[in-house]
Amino acid sequence: MNEKKIGPGVHIYTLSRLVHASASSWERKIQQIEQGRDKAYLYYQPMREAAVAYCATEGEDRDGIVSRMIAQASRQPHGRGQDPESDNLRAFEIFESSCYPKIGAFVGSLLRKPQAPGVPFEGVMLLGAPHFQALDENGETRFVFLQASRWLDTELNAYLELLAVIVDKAYGEPPSSIWHMDLRAGSVSRHRPSIRVAKSCAAAAHHYARMVPRRVLSLAVGA
Numbered sequence: 001m002n003e004k005k006i007g008p009g010v011h012i013y014t015l016s017r018l019v020h021a022s023a024s025s026w027e028r029k030i031q032q033i034e035q036g037r038d039k040a041y042l043y044y045q046p047m048r049e050a051a052v053a054y055c056a057t058e059g060e061d062r063d064g065i066v067s068r069m070i071a072q073a074s075r076q077p078h079g080r081g082q083d084p085e086s087d088n089l090r091a092f093e094i095f096e097s098s099c100y101p102k103i104g105a106f107v108g109s110l111l112r113k114p115q116a117p118g119v120p121f122e123g124v125m126l127l128g129a130p131h132f133q134a135l136d137e138n139g140e141t142r143f144v145f146l147q148a149s150r151w152l153d154t155e156l157n158a159y160l161e162l163l164a165v166i167v168d169k170a171y172g173e174p175p176s177s178i179w180h181m182d183l184r185a186g187s188v189s190r191h192r193p194s195i196r197v198a199k200s201c202a203a204a205a206h207h208y209a210r211m212v213p214r215r216v217l218s219l220a221v222g223a
Helices: 012-018 023-043 043-056 062-074 085-101 153-171 195-211
Strands: 001-007 008-012 101-110 120-122 124-127 132-136 141-147 178-182 186-189 216-221
Touching: 001 008, 008 012, 012 124, 012 195, 023 043, 023 085, 023 195, 043 062, 043 101, 043 132, 043 141, 085 101, 085 153, 085 186, 120 153, 124 153, 124 195, 132 153, 141 153, 153 178, 153 186, 153 195
Parallel strands: 008 124, 141 178
Antiparallel strands: 001 216, 101 132, 120 124, 132 141, 178 186
């Protein structure tokens, strides 16, 4: 057996929120960010699954999809002042009215896909994926990211830049294939890479790789 060291795994959500944070505060922030990621993922999970189901059925059984979404949302943990049923419904309705019409054809869901071991990037293994794959009205491939909650612009830009790395290395498609669907504004935009943001993301990945121990995998000879 051969042993091979690979970089520590980090989700693009976590790394995107460290890109512009002071390096001295990382140890404190990493756990806080990870906990926030879990909560944020669960909160709008019903909407994401409903949007994918809506695309897959071309809008058939819309009432059933919405009913299941609201039932699932009602079981999600939420804090004071939050209304997951209403928030998920509002985001879904914006997707339905403003974003779905731009889709030429649905290709497949990328929700719940295995993340390990991720894709290599500057000493770490990036984890994460778009929410689904589609074709636009011209038949070009689009990888969709559904944004339902409020994000800082700096964090959103870093997230999309890191998502572009995954789309390039895992799917062999350029950054412009990413569709950012903002379910607060009802807008659909193609990702435009930034050299400045890319350099900041690379620097953050380097620092994360130094902080977190690498994993050791045992690999069969010739595998």
